[in-house]
Amino acid sequence: MPEYKAFRVELVDKIAHVQINRPEKVNAMNADFWEEIIEIFRWADETDEVRVVVISGAGKHFSSGIDLMLLAQAGTQLGKDVGRNAEALRRTILRLQGSFNAVDNCRKPVLAAIQGYCLGGAIDLVSACDMRYSTVDAQFSIKEIDMGMAADVGTLQRLPRIIGDGMMRELAFTGRTIDGNEALRINLVNRTYASQEELLAGVFEIAREIASKSPIAIRGTKHMIRYMRDHRVDDGLEYIANWNGAMLQSADLRVAMAAHMSKQKPEFAD
Incomplete structure (x- = not known):
């Protein structure tokens, strides 16, 4: 540092x-x-x-x-x-x-x-x-x-x-x-x-x-919140659909689902 x-x-x-x-x-x-x-x-x-x-x-x-x-x-x-x-x-x-x-x-x-x-x-x-x-x-x-x-x-x-x-x-x-x-x-x-x-x-x-949350999910959430400051609702809805079309393929989704079903704490990669 x-x-x-x-x-x-x-x-x-x-x-x-x-x-x-x-x-x-x-x-x-x-x-x-x-x-x-x-x-x-x-x-x-x-x-x-x-x-x-x-x-x-x-x-x-x-x-x-x-x-x-x-x-x-x-x-x-x-x-x-x-x-x-x-x-x-x-x-x-x-x-x-x-x-x-x-x-x-x-x-x-x-x-x-x-x-x-x-x-x-x-x-x-x-x-x-x-x-x-x-x-x-x-x-x-x-x-x-x-x-x-x-x-x-x-x-x-x-x-x-x-x-x-x-x-x-x-x-x-x-x-x-x-x-x-x-x-x-x-x-x-x-x-x-x-x-x-x-x-x-x-x-x-x-x-x-x-x-402790998925960094992919956190990044997408912050990005969408910032985007919505300057755009209409319909713009934002289309953008999150495009964004998640890619991001929902992340391993983080499977890790989160498996942890939720087994009541374990998920561990996400950086």
């Missing part, structure tokens, strides 16, 4: 634990973060042994969002020409978007375990995950509005599909902070836990359950 500057990555029991590892900086997202997360999720996507990814934050907080030093640097690099400034900023924003697209596009399920602060860019990140879980006292905020900008790395595009349009607008326009209880109520998180220890134990238990 390579060494990373902004992350610690472990692969245990087919679960990749991707931990943001800048606790002394409240896990703020610096230049290393934005580059390394693409490499990590490319590895997770391409490594057959990885069945599930859990992303968490080291220390007391998940992440305080984009490192303000990074924003300040972007500001100092601007010149006098508005058009050239706009082109440079656009390239930077698209590059940052690509970091969280790598999370969204990962063929393996990605579970976020959130404690403490989950602010600004951290909301963009967890919006790109499949499921989110938090401690009761976690604090969520779409903070960009208080920095005089619109969130531009995925929150406004992905979050309405998770918590609904009206609630997303309220949080985006006000920047107000919600805790784990409210996050659960609006479906931002699937479940809450009393402590960070219980959070990680609970999320890894769910991850192990997912990792």
Whole structure:
């Protein structure tokens, strides 16, 4: 496993634990973060042994969002020409978007375990995950509005599909902070836990359950769910028919059926 500057990555029991590892900086997202997360999720996507990814934050907080030093640097690099400034900023924003697209596009399920602060860019990140879980006292905020900008790395595009349009607008326009209880109520998180220890134990238990399933079936399920975000029902039904026309020939189906009939736990190849 390579060494990373902004992350610690472990692969245990087919679960990749991707931990943001800048606790002394409240896990703020610096230049290393934005580059390394693409490499990590490319590895997770391409490594057959990885069945599930859990992303968490080291220390007391998940992440305080984009490192303000990074924003300040972007500001100092601007010149006098508005058009050239706009082109440079656009390239930077698209590059940052690509970091969280790598999370969204990962063929393996990605579970976020959130404690403490989950602010600004951290909301963009967890919006790109499949499921989110938090401690009761976690604090969520779409903070960009208080920095005089619109969130531009995925929150406004992905979050309405998770918590609904009206609630997303309220949080985006006000920047107000919600805790784990409210996050659960609006479906931002699937479940809450009393402590960070219980959070990680609970999320890894769910991850192990997912990792025990057929990787072919999991991959097809995630692919279809993502496809349906942007397509009509009849498109989706035709696509799953074509997809399963191939995938139902996998040995995993026979293994699953035999295990079900004999009441044994199935073992699937990577």
